[in-house]
Structure formats: C-alpha cells, structure tokens
Amino acid sequence: MTTLTIENHLSAGYLDAALRADALGGLTSVPKRLRPAWFYDARGSELFEEITRLPEYYPTRAEREILVAHAGDIAAAAGAQTLVELGSGSSEKTRLLLGAMRSEGTLSRYVPVDVSESALMSAAHALRADYPELAVHAVIADFGAHLSELPRMGRRMVAFLGSTIGNLVPDERAAFLLDLYGTLSPGDALLLGTDLVKDPAVLVAAYDDAAGVTAEFNVNVLRVLNRELGADFDPAAFAHHALWDAGNEWMEMRLRSLRGQSVRLPAVDLVAHFAEGEEIRTEISAKFRPERVRDELAASGFDLRHWWTDRAGRFGLSLSFRR
DSSP states (O other), X not given: OOEEEEEEOOOTTHHHHHHHHHHXXXXXXXXXXXXXXXXXXXXXXXXXXXXXXXXXXXXXXXXXXXXXXXXXXXXXXXXXXXXXXXXXXXXXTHHHHHHHHHHHTOOOEEEEEESOHHHHHHHHHHHHTTOTTOXXXXXXXXXXXXXXXXXXXXXXXXXXXXXXXXXXXXXXXXXXXXXXXXXXXTTOEEEEEEEBOOOHHHHHHHHSOTTOHHHHHHHHHHHHHHHHHOOOOOGGGEEEEEEEETTTTXXXXXXXXXXXXXXXXXXXXXXXXXXTTOEEEEEEEEOBOHHHHHHHHHHTTEEEEEEEEOTTSOEEEEEEEEO
C-alpha cells in the first residue's frame, strides 16, 4: 500500500498569528486589504469548489484541458521521479500528472504541500487505492515561507497550478520565484499555471458570476474574521465588487461597505472604521501574457522550455528548468 510520511513545519499557533498580523496590518492600511489565503476555511473551500463548476469560471476547465492533452508530454520532458505540488488542496488535477509519470516509468514519490493538514490527509488517503506503489511525503507548510524545507528526493518537478501565482503582486512573485529557484537542484523543473490576458468582460464574469457564488465566497472571509478574531462584521453590510485593472493587468475582488460603520476585532485590539463606499481589497489575480511569463521566470534564473495553452488560448502551462 501507499506509504505515507507527514512533515509539519507549522509551529503551534502559526496560522492564528499570521491571521492576526494580516488583519491588523491590512485593516489599518490605506486602502484596506486582506490576503486571499483566509478565504479557505471549510465553507470557503466548499464555495470555491462550487465556483470551479460555474459556467463563467473557465480557469479550472482550461487548465484541466491542457493537462488532459499534454500530461504525457510534461512527464516525458521533466523526467522527474518526485512530483511536488504547492498548495495541493485535494490534488485532483495532479492525478493526471501522476498517471503520466507512472506511464513514463519515472514516478516514485508525491510531495503535496499545503497549510491544511486535513486537506493533505484527505488527498493522501484518496491516492492509496489508485497508486499502491506511491510514496506520499505530505508537508504541512506555508509555501510562501518554507520553500527551503521542500524534501530533496531525486529529480523533482514542482507543480504550482491554478494560476495561484497571480495572487502575488510583481515584487512578491519575483521573491517567490527566486526563493523557489534557490531551493531546487540543477535539472529540477517548475510546472507553472498562468491565467492569460483576455476580454475584460470574460474576466469580470469569472469573478462575478450570475448565481452569486463568488460574492458569497468573498463575503465569507468576514465570517472567518468573526469566528477566529471575535470580530463583529455584519456580512450583509458589505457588497462584493469585482473589477479589471487594465494598468496592472489583474482582476481585483473587493468588499464594499454599504454604510458608515465601525467593526471591533478584540483579538487584535482594533476598531476598524469604514466610510460608506470604502472597500477592502481581498484578492488580486494577475493575468499574464506569454512574454511576461518568460521574462519573469528568466529574471529568477529559470529556463522556460515548453509552453502549452488550451484550444481557446485562455490559460497557459509552462515547464521551466533550474539551470
């Protein structure tokens, strides 16, 4: 049966301290902001899974289309024995890569990396029946802080899918890619998912669906703050707002205060004041052009050798190597 190793790099209280720091820093900044990491409590994760099935939300389907068509090409080009997945969650799309690597005859180990122990355990146990020969080395970690702790076992391919890298502003992306490059060995590969620039109407619809699921997902972060920090946000007093920033070429999600109000957050000794119409930025999602992907990877030392898109050219997967 599948062997399972669990490695935990999160100290007791790590996530609680991170949430407190983000809430205090973000809600006292101008403009106010929160990191999208806090969307994903149990309810938020359920809502996001629902979002991925919406007709307006193309990224998940587009990325899966590429993997269905090219997982074999990716496995052959990478030649990796170990698949490392950052922010693995349920690891569903990763099965396409695992299957291709097994067919290629190279697969020996899967390293899912996530802050959620429950998500890692669920994914690991789901793989047991289908991959009895697979060694799973689950790493409970914040990939933004613990890249240097990635297990060094054989030739590796790091998968960073879903265009999660788009949640980082350019300086953060550059720092992340440099850190990742530094922890890889020559010949290791990076499989990177990037959502591409397209018609703004298509982009806005993907983040503001007609059924209101994304709006509920966005507002749910206030319930997370209420539960974890003893805050007294009234979710009904905030409205979801999605917009395309053409200058930065990214989507933003915001929560707009519908009235002047003050919100108490006892756990961080803060009273946050909101004017009517004032917004909290809860997410950016950068959209990329192929040349920008290549340039940002090259600036960090990566050699981009392969590029695939879905048939409609909505999403890109790149395979780059540590020189």
